[in-house]
Amino acid sequence: MSDVSVPLQPASPDADLINDDIRPANAEERHWSVGNMASLWIGMVVCVPTYTLAGGLVSEGMNWWQAVLTIMLGNLIVLVPMVLNGHAGTKYGVPFPVLARASFGIQGAHIPSLLRALVACGWFGIQTWFGGFAIYQLLNALTGDALVGEALPVLGISFAEFACFILFWVMQIAIIYRGVESIRILETLAAPFLIAIGFALLAWAYFAAGGFQTMLEMPSAFDPGGEREGEFMSVFVPSLTAMVGFWATLSLNIPDFTRYAKSQRDQILGQAIGLPTTMTLFAFISVAVTSATTVIFKDPTTGALHEPVWDPTVLAGMIGGGGTVIISLLALAVATLSTNIAANVVSPANALINLSPQRFTFQMGGYITAGIGFAILPWKLIASTGGYIFTWLVGYSALLGPIVGILLADYFLLRRTELDVDGLFKHKGPYTYKGGFNPAALIAFVLAVIPNVPGFLHQAGAFGDGAVPGVFDTIYTYAWFVGFFIAGGLYLVLMKSMNGSSSES
Numbered sequence: 001m002s003d004v005s006v007p008l009q010p011a012s013p014d015a016d017l018i019n020d021d022i023r024p025a026n027a028e029e030r031h032w033s034v035g036n037m038a039s040l041w042i043g044m045v046v047c048v049p050t051y052t053l054a055g056g057l058v059s060e061g062m063n064w065w066q067a068v069l070t071i072m073l074g075n076l077i078v079l080v081p082m083v084l085n086g087h088a089g090t091k092y093g094v095p096f097p098v099l100a101r102a103s104f105g106i107q108g109a110h111i112p113s114l115l116r117a118l119v120a121c122g123w124f125g126i127q128t129w130f131g132g133f134a135i136y137q138l139l140n141a142l143t144g145d146a147l148v149g150e151a152l153p154v155l156g157i158s159f160a161e162f163a164c165f166i167l168f169w170v171m172q173i174a175i176i177y178r179g180v181e182s183i184r185i186l187e188t189l190a191a192p193f194l195i196a197i198g199f200a201l202l203a204w205a206y207f208a209a210g211g212f213q214t215m216l217e218m219p220s221a222f223d224p225g226g227e228r229e230g231e232f233m234s235v236f237v238p239s240l241t242a243m244v245g246f247w248a249t250l251s252l253n254i255p256d257f258t259r260y261a262k263s264q265r266d267q268i269l270g271q272a273i274g275l276p277t278t279m280t281l282f283a284f285i286s287v288a289v290t291s292a293t294t295v296i297f298k299d300p301t302t303g304a305l306h307e308p309v310w311d312p313t314v315l316a317g318m319i320g321g322g323g324t325v326i327i328s329l330l331a332l333a334v335a336t337l338s339t340n341i342a343a344n345v346v347s348p349a350n351a352l353i354n355l356s357p358q359r360f361t362f363q364m365g366g367y368i369t370a371g372i373g374f375a376i377l378p379w380k381l382i383a384s385t386g387g388y389i390f391t392w393l394v395g396y397s398a399l400l401g402p403i404v405g406i407l408l409a410d411y412f413l414l415r416r417t418e419l420d421v422d423g424l425f426k427h428k429g430p431y432t433y434k435g436g437f438n439p440a441a442l443i444a445f446v447l448a449v450i451p452n453v454p455g456f457l458h459q460a461g462a463f464g465d466g467a468v469p470g471v472f473d474t475i476y477t478y479a480w481f482v483g484f485f486i487a488g489g490l491y492l493v494l495m496k497s498m499n500g501s502s503s504e505s
Contacts, residue, residue, distance in 0.1 A: 022023065050282050078251055125375075
């Protein structure tokens with residue numbers, strides 16, 4: 001991989017394809033170091049959904065080390081497309097929607113960028129719910145459960161829970177208003193604080209429980225004599241796919257951030273330090289602390305173990321002590337803010353800017369993202385572990401895997417990392433294809449998604465057991481991988497059959 005110099009600015013771009021938010025980053029803007037890139041990932045990883053991932057795997061039957069290793073392996077896998085797709089951002093200084101113009105076409109790029117944006121809107125809502133619920137739990141602890149109330153019709157949550165959700169939503173709007181550079185500052189400041197809080201929580205659990213013996217003795221349902229003996233692979237494979245799917249979103253739009261990196265070394269090393277290591281560490285903290293809660297909060301009269309507390313927002317309210325509650329609130333708020341703003345605002349904002357650069361700005365795109373995230377009622381989306389991991393995470397990975405496959409096949413195998421910067425900002429040029437759409441990319445994308453559709457519909461409950469042949473359920477467990485390899489391979493075949501009309505070699 002070649003390193004990077006200052007990206008060229010397009011000589012005479014079409015006005016409706018460029019503005020200050022999506023033009024190539026200039027020399028002054030390219031100051032993100034290894035530390036900044038690592039901090040970006042630490043800030044995004046340390047959040048409530050990440051904490052609960054390991055718990056979801058344990059609830060499916062895994063013991064602590066099986067869950068932690070599954071998460072580690074999934075993140076080592078997704079790191080590969082992450083750094084590869086980040087290469088173009090660093091070399092040319094362009095965000096994801098502009099990069100997608102090379103493979104999908106000037107107009108076709110709206111399809112992958114808007115699909116990524118919709119997923120981000122869903123995640124924005126989920127993270128906002130977690131942040132608001134943290135405020136609710138902690139205020140409840142301070143007021144002696146004074147906020148507990150009946151669920152509102154339609155919403156399915158209480159007025160106090162809804163009010164805290166809105167409060168956290170408004171807090172994020174304020175950060176969006178300050179612009180994209182505020183993200184780098186937020187992540188750099190938040191990273192050391194969040195790591196320190198994680199280790200403090202681990203130390204508290206260790207000493208309060210007198211060690212992690214409960215975790216070490218945690219059985220696996222797949223062990224000989226266990227409830228699900230011999231079924232490990234049937235849970236491991238879709239779980240691994242879900243772990244890849246968890247950050248499959250960022251593997252698409254990582255150029256939105258690597259475009260500001262000083263060099264390829266900074267983006268690659270920063271991501272390698274920040275993503276798999278932090279995800280693995282946080283998964284271990286999650287399992288260790290959760291197992292300790294069964295002992296820490298056991299019944300003092302009977303000695304019966306407490307139910308494991310997987311939700312850190314609930315745990316924060318149970319720890320007690322005014323100072324502890326305030327620190328917990330601050331930690332959860334910072335963790336959720338740092339994740340949500342970076343991971344779930346930049347992508348949809350850039351997608352909307354790409355749709356109409358003269359009409360949308362980063363702030364306007366962020367406000368629309370926040371509005372959609374509000375409207376989806378995210379607390380209903382994550383109501384069950386199965387729905388969260390196997391329907392939501394695996395389901396959208398079936399859409400995003402093919403897009404990553406096409407982007408990488410185009411950039412590395414077809415174009416050998418050489419792009420026409422002027423052409424990325426012109427309606428009439430090498431990326432015009434057929435009316436602005438590249439048929440090869442669109443056909444490859446659709447054909448790569450189709451094999452996963454029956455399994456998704458079955459998992460989502462659209463079809464009963466037996467209505468879908470078992471082979472489709474098996475394919476669906478590999479959704480991201482199936483889509484990635486089918487789309488990448490088909491794209492290369494189709495482009496070569498078109499006589500390399502879009503190749504710049």
